[in-house]
Amino acid sequence: MPQASSPIGVFDSGVGGLSVLRALLAAMPHERFVYLADSANAPYGERGDAYVAARTHAITQYLCEQHQIKALVVACNTATAAAIHEVRSRHPALPLVGLEPAVKPALAVTKTGHVGVIGTRGTLTSAKFGKLMASLADQAHFVVQPCDGLAHAIERSVAQPEPPPESTGAAVGSTETGALCQRYIEAMGPFGTAPGQMDTLVLGCTHYIFVAHELRALVGPGVQFIETGEPVARQTQRLLAAADLLRVPAETPPGQPPAQPPGATPPVQLLTTGPVTMLEAAAQRWLDLPASCCQSVQVP
């Protein structure tokens, strides 16, 4: 039976969900987290619903049995679209948070009424997303662009040295991720704040936050990016509070860092079904977490 001291499970097809974990850690620094990247089977976006649903169920089962998680954040739009309803019915007692492209919040910020949405093919062609778009169709003009290969290229880019920030403008198009961003953004039409231009871009895949600088160089400074990390963190916190499962931080003497008892499980465990070196690089680059948090696992 999970307790308040149990970890929160978070999973994605790969390293993209680390963007959600970053928001969860910022909102709930006292919680323990176990993150699973299914990198051996990424990307999910072009795999088809049955495959993604089977992986989602296997991973949920694994996190419940091996880590006694007290809540699950499906930090993957593609897995949410393919399987969240079924996960909910198989684990009715588990507080569960899924992700979907934040098109409703985009409506609240667009001034031109033209909104771009990027995501995986799996997410954007799903029945769930189709229903959402149908319910909002008369409220804005949406341009929806599946970005085949982009999440996979982001996974691969983790192994490459990080480009210096000042070179990113000039470098867009010269890297694999930059070339893909350029192809898809150009295919969508004009971005900007003038009438008829898209002034809002919904990042409908958790991987894409890690190429935000490349997207920014392409769409210009006036376009607003909408992502889901912070609202998901708030929703997770609400569900845990409602279930009386929020972790109460241990008392520490004033001015001293919280004590970590020797041999205790670290507050963040990062697991991957793929190469651990990739997860280590991503954890270091995006979350400033040490390699000692990372471990490779098998989830058949």
Ligand code: DGL
């Ligand atoms: N990061 C995932 C999402 O939010 C999936 C990327 C992929 O594996 O294709 O949809």
